[in-house]
Amino acid sequence: MAERNASSPSGPRRRQLLAAAGPGAAALLAPGAARAGAAVGANASNYPSKVFRQKTEAAALKLMFGKMPEASAAAKLTAPRIAENGAVVPVIVDATLPGVTTVAIIAKENPFAMACAYRLPPGTSPAISSQVKLAKTTDVVAVFESGGKLFSATKNVKVTLGGCG
């Protein structure tokens, strides 16, 4: 059975971090030093914050990969055809491609197109289940990076109740 353990930074340290980061969106730009004590390893400073602020799929993909994907039957995306609640839409990606290094999930009509992205070291399966919010009916795109090329699968999800406000 799983051991359960929750921790958060002590009060004073968190306040220092917040003070250092400044109000609002500036927190996104918190310098690496402010995060040195974080439990997450070296990848924390690689967070592609700009990618997550692009409004279109093309802009986000260009910034993240520098290229665009081609549709491929080897890329798979499972999502509900109709999502009654856009706040929690289960999305399962998978691919029969060899050596997938990155998976990105994009919701084209969301205020920011990029929903999440995963880096896969060798040995990790490209099959990943997670949950995203969809603002309205949208194409959801799963993008896989394999052998330096990008492959995608697209599925339209009808949203009856938006998840972004």
Next chain:
Amino acid sequence: MAHQILIRAKVAAGSTTVEALVQHPMDSGFIKDKSGKLIPPHYIEVIEFTHNGRIVLTGFWGPAVSKNPFIKFSFKGGKSGDAIGVSWVDNHGETASATARIA
């Protein structure tokens, strides 16, 4: 604020499947509270899973990942009793982590 992570891992046929339920508001910054004020963005940016200390998955999350998200993935290898770790950092610099043993 307590940030709990429930995590479990099972090995079958040479592959370990990890499931985690992460407690976090994941506020997108687009939703208004009852008084009509926008709730500022507060979401996990990076989540990392390890197997015996080696990274097996790094997730970069944006504000469009659901509240209290669930995530499931698998990797080759792993055996009963091995250590699985998870930790995250959000856009406020808050962090949490948890560990489990592969069942």
